Amino acid sequence: MKRVQQGFTLIELMIVVAIIGILAAVALPAYQDYTVRAKASEVIIAASSAKNAVAEYVNLNSALPSSASVTIESQQSKYVSSVVWDGTNSKIIATASAVETKLNGSTIELTATLNASGNQVNWACAGTIDAKYRPASCK
Numbered sequence: 001m002k003r004v005q006q007g008f009t010l011i012e013l014m015i016v017v018a019i020i021g022i023l024a025a026v027a028l029p030a031y032q033d034y035t036v037r038a039k040a041s042e043v044i045i046a047a048s049s050a051k052n053a054v055a056e057y058v059n060l061n062s063a064l065p066s067s068a069s070v071t072i073e074s075q076q077s078k079y080v081s082s083v084v085w086d087g088t089n090s091k092i093i094a095t096a097s098a099v100e101t102k103l104n105g106s107t108i109e110l111t112a113t114l115n116a117s118g119n120q121v122n123w124a125c126a127g128t129i130d131a132k133y134r135p136a137s138c139k
Helices: 009-049 051-061
Strands: 080-086 091-096 107-114 121-127
Touching: 009 051, 009 080, 009 091, 051 091, 051 107, 051 121
Parallel strands: none
Antiparallel strands: 080 091, 091 107, 107 121
């Protein structure tokens, strides 16, 4: 009588382990970049929250505010160390905290310009956070 094979051979198991190893080697760096991007998104969200204060000032005065003319609420969190309005350069500057080493001290800068009629603020995004970590709205 013929015996039916039960279970997997050693070669089959080694092939499966090798495939899982290759997938893990590709997936882990992508996952780490994804988590850094999520933390960078928190920095840009903190910077975006200050846009309302600047836009309100522009609606009332038809000009960009000086540094002393507008108050930016503190947006400190685990990944954001500060958000400030630089009236001299017309920029909102959000600085990342030291929790994430790839973002440590990096900034997102939202530069404000008035349109021709002086009643609408246009924003340009820049900063020192590496472009691969910036959200799509800031590339």
